[in-house]
Amino acid sequence: MKHLLSTTLTLTALASSYAAAEKVxxxxxxxxxxxxxxxxxxxxxxxxxxxxxxxxxxxxxxxxxxxxxxxxxxxxxxxxxxxxxxxxxxxxxxxxxxxxxxxxxxxxxxxxxxxxxxxxxxxxxxxxxxxxxxxxxxxxxxxxPVSVVAPNAIRTALRLDPKIKKVAVLYAQNDAFSTSETGTFQQTAKDQGLTVSTVQKFLTTDSDFTTQVTAVLNADVDLVIVSGLANDGGNLVKQLRQLGYKGSIIGGNGLNTSNMFPVCQQYCDGIIIAQAYSPAQxxxxxxxxxxxxxxxxxxxxxxxxxxxxxxxxxxxxxxxxxxxxxxxxxxxxxxxxxxxxxxxxxxxxxxxxxxxxxxxxxxxxQADFYVAQIKMKDAKTGSFVFLK
Ligand code: LEU
Missing domain, CATH: 3.40.50.2300 (Response regulator)
Structure with a gap:
């Protein structure tokens, strides 16, 4: 018994020293x-x-x-x-x-x-x-972080259209980043003297946004701010435009990819998105x-x-x-x-x-941040145009 125990101990010691000695x-x-x-x-x-x-x-x-x-x-x-x-x-x-x-x-x-x-x-x-x-x-x-990147989009949207007063904010409530980002967007909007007329929630798994879009249209806003991911965000923008929304749109970090173009197609045109990177850096x-x-x-x-x-x-x-x-x-x-x-x-x-x-x-x-706007040539091809 004593012998067995010491063998076990030796083996355990060997195993752990082997693990500790693992090289790169x-x-x-x-x-x-x-x-x-x-x-x-x-x-x-x-x-x-x-x-x-x-x-x-x-x-x-x-x-x-x-x-x-x-x-x-x-x-x-x-x-x-x-x-x-x-x-x-x-x-x-x-x-x-x-x-x-x-x-x-x-x-x-x-x-x-x-x-x-x-x-x-x-x-x-x-x-x-x-x-x-x-x-x-x-x-x-x-x-x-969102606190550093997102406010740039609102400042730029206001520069492009100083008449913006009323805002609708939408966000994916099942996504940690989207809930964090909308907090920054809502605070920045208020700090800039805008009225947040409606706040709408959705899920990143949603594809039908009729309820949210209806609320946005009823609120009669001049700016819509979307915090979600690429597929849901793309569909939301598309349905906003299809149902008649004509004002400005800011997309958050989750919409910052040309892989969204096949989702919102020509309706992606004009979306303003803050950037943490520019090829012109x-x-x-x-x-x-x-x-x-x-x-x-x-x-x-x-x-x-x-x-x-x-x-x-x-x-x-x-x-x-x-x-x-x-x-x-x-x-x-x-x-x-x-x-x-x-x-x-x-x-x-x-x-x-x-x-x-x-x-x-x-x-x-990091020191430098930017804002870009999506420009669609047609339903398939588009690009991010960096704004000054
Ligand atoms: N910024 C997002 C997040 O932190 C991810 C990105 C890929 C859209 O969840």
Whole structure:
């Protein structure tokens, strides 16, 4: 019995020392957990493109001081369960050094705590709800929060039409980002002296918005502000126009993709959307990024692609600093993850978003923001025109 017990103890000790001694694989695995399926893929698709482009771009320039990176993709789908599953796979099976993801704040509030408990750094590429960096020490984001981005759209709408007085606000009540963003929109509208005549709720799974549109038309407003995601938001705008709404429309961050064009078609025309990225951002790093991206995809990089690229770049830049002090191949995975998180938070980065850094909670510090307006040529083709 005594003998058996000590054997068991030895085996347990061996197993744990084996786990502790786990080294980092090469190429260096970085996890990408975004929506590749479901309606949320309308948004996630651009993130996949941005991340893949970053992998190629970075490896063509020597990766991490000569060691290549390898992105490991796990599809999150559009819900919390999918994001949790993707995170768990990346952490325990794929043994990534850090994770860029998920697509939605709604997913981040469920999945990020898992990475945080496992001491795996997370860089949110598009999570803009209030409270994301505060999820935990291991959570940062390269997507500026609604409080910083959204007010720009209202200021621009008022500049384009100073006669705007009455506003209708609509939001997806089952989505964390949309409820957060509408809070900012409603506050900004009041601060700008506008009257919020009606507030309407919907679900990201809705496709019929007759009730909400009727309420908007009855309220006789000159500006409609929509916080939702791409499919629901697109259908809502389309039905607003089809039922006769003629005034201005602001779309939130969830409508910020040309993948919405097939949904609202010619009715997308004129939507005003604040931007956390512009291809015209003048830094040398951005201009090179834009040049190579445009050469490959025959269009300028959209915001979600640029932010996903930036998320990967931040992880890589931080790893470069660590690698200069002690080669990545000599690190134990668990220790490297912790060191990576520390370095991400103290680093300064020259990215397509301009010069960025993080505060000690992991909140993004970014200087430049923009507003664009959708211009549709016909029912299928359109573009985001940046406004001065
Ligand atoms: N900003 C949104 C969120 O934080 C996601 C984006 C892809 C529309 O949920």
């Amino acid at each position: 694989a090469t190429p260096i695995p970085i996890g990408i957990a975004v929506a590749q399926t479901s309606n949320t893929a309308l948004l996630g698709q651009e993130q996949v493109i941005g991340a893949r482009f970053a992998e190629k771009y970075i490896n063509a320039r020597g990766g991490i001081n000569g060691t290549p990176i390898k992105l490991v993709f796990q599809d999150t789908g559009g819900d919390e369960a999918g994001a949790i599953n993707a995170f768990q796979n990346l952490i325990t099976k794929d043994k990534v050094v850090g994770i860029v993801g998920p697509t939605l704040s709604q997913q981040a509030f469920s999945a990020d705590p898992i990475a945080d408990r496992a001491k795996v750094p997370v860089v949110g590429p598009s999570n803009t709800a209030k409270g994301i960096p505060q999820i935990g020490n291991f959570v940062a984001r390269v997507s500026a 003048p830094s040398a790093n951005n201009q090179l990024f834009v040049k190579e991206y445009s050469a490959q995809y025959k269009k300028a990089p959209p915001q979600f692609a640029a932010q996903a690229f930036t998320g990967v770049q931040v992880v890589v830049d931080a790893l470069k600093v660590i690698d200069r002090k002690k080669k990545l191949g000599e690190w134990e995975l668990a220790d490297l993850r912790v060191a990576l998180n520390t370095q991400i938070l103290v680093g300064k980065y020259s990215t397509p978003l301009g010069a960025i850094s993080f505060d000690k909670e992991g909140e993004l510090q």
